Amino acid sequence: xxxxxxxxxxxxxxxxxxxxxxxxxxxxxxxxxxxxxxxxxxxxxxxxxxxxxxxxxxxxxxxxxxxxxxxxxxxxxxxxxxxxxxxxxxxxxxxxxxxxxxxxxxxxxxxxxxxxxxxxxxxxxxxxxxxxxxxxxxxxxxxxxxxxxxxxxxxxxxxxxxxxxxxxxxxxxxxxxxxxxxxxxxxxxxxxxxxxxxxxxxxxxxxxxxxxxxxxxxxxxxxxxxxxxxxxxxxxxxxxxxxxxxxxxxxxxxxxxxxxxxxxxxxxxxxxxxxxxxxxxxxxxxxxxxxxxxxxxxxxxxxxxxxxxxxxxxxxxxxxxxxxxxxxxxxxxxxxxxxxxxxxxxxxxxxxxxxxxxxxxxxxxxxxxxxxxxxxxxxxxxx
Amino acid sequence: xxxxxxxxxxxxxxxxxxxxxxxxxxxxxxxxxxxxxxxxxxxxxxxxxxxxxxxxxxxxxxxxxxxxxxxxxxxxxxxxxxxxxxxxxxxxxxxxxxxxxxxxxxxxxxxxxxxxxxxxxxxxxxxxxxxxxxxxxxxxxxxxxxxxxxxxxxxxxxxxxxxxxxxxxxxxxxxxxxxxxxxxxxxxxxxxxxxxxxxxxxxxxxxxxxxxxxxxxxxxxxxxxxxxxxxxxxxxxxxxxxxxxxxxxxxxxxxxxxxxxxxxxxxxxxxxxxxxxxxxxxxxxxxxxxxxxxxxxxxxxxxxxxxxxxxxxxxxxxxxxxxxxxxxxxxxxxxxxxxxxxxxx
Numbered sequence: 072x073x074x075x076x077x078x079x080x081x082x083x084x085x086x087x088x089x090x091x092x093x094x095x096x097x098x099x100x101x102x103x104x105x106x107x108x109x110x111x112x113x114x115x116x117x118x119x120x121x122x123x124x125x126x127x128x129x130x131x132x133x134x135x136x137x138x139x140x141x142x143x144x145x146x147x148x149x150x151x152x153x154x155x156x157x158x159x160x161x162x163x164x165x166x167x168x169x170x171x172x173x174x175x176x177x178x179x180x181x182x183x184x185x186x187x188x189x190x191x192x193x194x195x196x197x198x199x200x201x202x203x204x205x206x207x208x209x210x211x212x213x214x215x216x217x218x219x220x221x222x223x224x225x226x227x228x229x230x231x232x233x234x235x236x237x238x239x240x241x242x243x244x245x246x247x248x249x250x251x252x253x254x255x256x257x258x259x260x261x262x263x264x265x266x267x268x269x270x271x272x273x274x275x276x277x278x279x280x281x282x283x284x285x286x287x288x289x290x291x292x293x294x295x296x297x298x299x300x301x302x303x304x305x306x307x308x309x310x311x312x313x314x315x316x317x318x319x320x321x322x323x324x325x326x327x328x329x330x331x332x333x334x335x336x337x338x339x340x341x342x343x344x345x346x347x348x349x350x351x352x353x354x355x356x357x358x359x360x361x362x363x364x365x366x367x368x369x370x371x372x373x374x375x376x377x378x379x380x381x382x383x384x385x386x387x388x389x390x391x392x393x394x395x396x397x398x399x400x401x402x403x404x405x406x407x408x409x410x411x412x413x414x415x416x417x418x419x420x421x422x423x424x425x426x427x428x429x430x431x432x433x434x435x436x437x438x439x440x441x442x443x444x445x446x447x448x449x450x451x452x453x454x
Numbered sequence: 455x456x457x458x459x460x461x462x463x464x465x466x467x468x469x470x471x472x473x474x475x476x477x478x479x480x481x482x483x484x485x486x487x488x489x490x491x492x493x494x495x496x497x498x499x500x501x502x503x504x505x506x507x508x509x510x511x512x513x514x515x516x517x518x519x520x521x522x523x524x525x526x527x528x529x530x531x532x533x534x535x536x537x538x539x540x541x542x543x544x545x546x547x548x549x550x551x552x553x554x555x556x557x558x559x560x561x562x563x564x565x566x567x568x569x570x571x572x573x574x575x576x577x578x579x580x581x582x583x584x585x586x587x588x589x590x591x592x593x594x595x596x597x598x599x600x601x602x603x604x605x606x607x608x609x610x611x612x613x614x615x616x617x618x619x620x621x622x623x624x625x626x627x628x629x630x631x632x633x634x635x636x637x638x639x640x641x642x643x644x645x646x647x648x649x650x651x652x653x654x655x656x657x658x659x660x661x662x663x664x665x666x667x668x669x670x671x672x673x674x675x676x677x678x679x680x681x682x683x684x685x686x687x688x689x690x691x692x693x694x695x696x697x698x699x700x701x702x703x704x705x706x707x708x709x710x711x712x713x714x715x716x717x718x719x720x721x722x723x724x725x726x727x728x729x730x731x732x733x734x735x736x737x738x739x740x741x742x743x744x745x746x747x748x749x750x751x752x753x754x755x756x757x758x759x760x761x762x763x764x765x766x767x768x769x770x771x772x773x774x775x776x777x778x779x780x781x782x783x784x785x786x787x788x789x790x791x792x793x794x795x796x797x798x799x
Contacts, residue, residue: 120621226469229469230469230472232733233473233733233778233779234473234775234778235736235740235771235775235778236733236737237740237741237752238477238759238770238771241755241756242477242481242759245485245486247483247486248483248485250485251483251484251485389630392630392633393630393737393741396632396741397744397756409632412632412633412636415636416632416639416745419639419643420644426636426640427636427637430633430637434628434629437629437630438625438628440628441624441627442621445620445624
């Protein structure tokens with residue numbers, strides 16, 4: 072078998088990522104030039120930490136988008152001769168090199184790392200978004216009304232938070248549970264929250280302007296119902312929105328595990344903000360409680376929530392990796408980083424090269440998100 | 455204060471009751487029971503065979519009856535041998551007495567592990583001891599290092615030391631155990647050969663620097679960043695206080711101000727954070743013990759969950775939920791004790 076040298080591997084990797092470099096140059100350049108007009112996002116470009124954070128996040132975002140162009144091989148294809156091949160081994164049939172070597176099933180480690188980013192970058196932000204919706208929709212009334220509704224919801228949230236995450240996953244993400252209606256019931260419940268949230272958002276704002284409120288609530292119900300049907304019942308009439316049962320299971324478990332955290336943060340923020348004068352002014356004007364919560368309190372709580380969302384996407388990525396590491400939920404041949412780390416760590420004594428790319432990938436992505444959150448926090452402190 | 459602790463203990467008992475019931479429900483779902491019976495019989499058992507095994511061993515009784523039996527508020531019945539009509543023990547390898555009795559968690563009987571063929575107590579408590587040793591060493595390394603980093607970074611805000619230490623702590627919080635474990639094993643076990651990449655020998659032959667450093671390092675590194683950041687934030691806040699300025703103005707040296715005046719007040723917040731780290735450490739324990747093959751609590755939990763060992767898994771969840779709630783209680787009480795401005799109602 073022929074090999075290319077270390078320097079050529081380096082050049083080869085740089086070259087394979089060309090669409091990412093191009094997209095990064097355009098986006099970062101444009102953002103840098105127009106940073107004065109871009110508000111909070113533009114201010115990120117004032118600090119080194121912010122630039123690095125944004126850069127890493129965009130890097131993985133573009134990698135996920137252009138995965139098909141970047142990866143030289145199919146992530147599931149096995150070329151038997153390349154079993155445990157060292158980095159830089161050249162596949163004779165295609166003339167392409169296995170830049171980071173082959174794993175024990177003779178698949179290209181580089182391509183698997185690139186395709187793994189797709190799984191992480193779809194599930195982690197989406198699950199975080201749903202967790203935010205659930206946490207906000209429940210945290211607003213708990214913080215605003217207090218009293219019994221707060222006691223009940225807080226008790227439930229503490230109940231979930233008292234569960235060690237790993238035990239929760241072992242109970243919720245097993246092949247057996249997919250035969251029961253539990254994941255679908257939970258999905259049905261959780262995915263209802265965004266629809267409720269947006270309907271309430273539009274209704275409270277425009278209830279005196281029927282021309283707009285009907286259109287907006289109608290659109291919310293139509294789009295929300297369409298996605299809901301596709302995700303929960305797997306019955307999208309157009310066949311565009313669909314999710315595999317095991318992915319739904321993971322999704323639900325991750326949302327379940329992280330929404331109580333959001334709930335607690337939102338509740339705390341609301342309890343703080345509801346004592347402000349502008350809330351009292353709105354109450355005097357006779358606004359409805361939900362209008363005050365959604366249009367007076369929530370916009371003023373956005374700073375900490377954005378920071379928390381960034382950290383939470385990183386944490387969700389770590390959770391997904393944990394699931395992969397324990398072989399829960401994801402298919403065994405799935406190229407996601409956690410599964411790859413699990414497979415490679417079993418064989419560390421003989422080969423170390425399949426273990427490093429997924430670990431470095433996961434670490435750098437979470438690091439990027441944490442740096443981004445840190446820079447955002449710094450910026451919001453300045454105001 | 456006493457009323458506060460009592461009320462918290464009451465909430466804790468209620469939470470544990472709810473959580474164990476949820477766990478009990480999840481473990482006893484139909485697919486899980488089938489998996490258990492197949493592992494106890496053999497792969498090619500017929501459906502009737504499985505069903506009769508489940509009925510015989512009492513898995514088909516009412517849910518609340520079974521939960522009550524596990525808890526110890528409902529009597530446990532022995533199996534009746536259909537041939538002779540005599541009462542026989544349910545699981546012989548646990549020496550369960552063949553008589554009707556109240557024997558549940560409240561009486562101190564955690565049940566019988568179907569995977570390890572012994573009582574849960576005999577399996578769980580040695581494992582907890584092993585994990586206790588691991589946790590002790592993790593705490594011994596993690597707490598001083600993270601406090602030191604936090605204090606060094608926070609005592610002069612905005613300097614180069616502060617910035618580089620902050621970025622380093624962010625980097626460690628971005629490194630979960632399964633990532634740092636792999637990287638450390640590659641560096642210290644595969645390349646340098648200084649340390650052993652497996653802690654399996656620690657269970658049998660005792661703990662040495664050679665086989666125990668990697669697990670401890672791996673677990674400590676994830677927590678260090680978080681505690682250090684909290685310490686730094688707390689330190690930065692304390693350093694802007696009036697009494698620090700007063701101490702500086704009356705001519706005390708910077709070092710003595712930091713150690714005598716700032717440190718004690720800056721360490722209140724990290725105490726809570728360290729206590730609340732335990733739930734995170736529990737997840738870390740599971741990953742690290744599986745990765746380094748150390749026979750502790752996390753290893754037992756994974757084995758129990760993988761084999762649907764009902765009683766053992768319930769025991770594990772009881773222990774972990776207790777740890778989480780108890781550390782929360784300690785952190786609240788300790789916070790009120792350390793900070794006299796806080797009064798609990």
